[in-house]
Amino acid sequence: MSRTPPSLWRAALPVLACLALTGCSSDASHTDASSSSAPGSHNSPKDTGSKGTEKRETSGKPKSAASPTHVSIPSIGVNSSLMRLGLNEDGTVQVPPAEKGMTAGWYTGGAVPGERGAAVLIGHNDTRFGRAVFHDLKKIGKGADIAIRNDRGAELHFRVTGTETVSKKAFPTKRVYGATNERVLRLITCDGSFDAQGHPVDNLIVYAARS
Template sequence: MSNRSKGWGIAVAACVGIWLVQNGSENVTPPVPSAAQAFAAGPNAHTTAAADPLAPSAPVRLRIPEIDVDTPMVGLGLGPDGALEVPPAENGNLAGWYEGGTAPGAEGTAIVAGHVDNKRGPAVFYALGALKKGNRIEVDRQDGRTAVFTIDAVEVYPNKAFPDAKVYGRADRAELRVITCGGGFTEKNGYQGNVVAFGHLIGVR
């Protein structure tokens, strides 16, 4: 599937749950974020503290300690259909970022995508839905600096009701979105939605 915003789109491939289908594991699906991890009715962020944005620099590695993610990063472009390309499915431990948009740590909304599974089993963002507000995401950059993000919310959206503006919309600080497939799963149609972790920059090392 693809979701478009302001002339560009994003697609997370391998949403059919190949590993789940092969193993007859419809009941062994990735974690789904709880309602407590969604945006509150009041202020959107659990903290208003934010670090000043950095100058643009390409990311080289991403870490999410709480779910044991430590992955190299690859730049992603757009395919012929205007949807974001995805990392090679055969490499389960690889995340990609939209290099035609904002670099993580720079002002704006940076987009990161990765597979939830492949034919060998769970992939890099399989446990994304288990994250909680206040967990950290660290992004090493080519300039030698590490951008540290705090998670403001983790939400799941059905494919047919993906909120483009909310996920991809312009930000006046350094924000991050990490996206993978998720939601309900059926053997016939695969994953029925996307899990999105929302974060903003709170520190630099």
């Protein structure tokens, strides 16, 4: 999502050596994709204390849970299918490839939307191909509806509770990926000005709870 693929995700996960969430591309692929929890050197979601994450990354979800397939945010015109995102070999969170900039992704190492825990969706702000799926995410307001449809045909609704822009060098990993008994959703993309290399220096995080 950022003009330079690799740096966006460096801000998200501690262990991810340099990713800044959605908006740019993952350092591993050097494409314009965003890498969700990776903007800076932080710990990866599996280091935030939730046991069983590695198993979920293999299967992508608990066997009994339905997988999210689509997200819509009427207030800002988002209407996208969801691709599955895991971890790169270097431990950073994957992001959608630049050529699929208008498609958001669900991080399978987190919770399934609607289940207890933090479910994380990642999307680019823009890529070398132009504006992307979360380009207008900064316009979302508190109370806005986010609808997630799963592969069983059910539609789940979440209400935005807040947003924050953070430096990729100080990404709030625990707040975003940490364990919780609530059914919550986080959306992440790139934000802010660009550094000398043309990489966005911040991440925009949207927090939402099951309505």
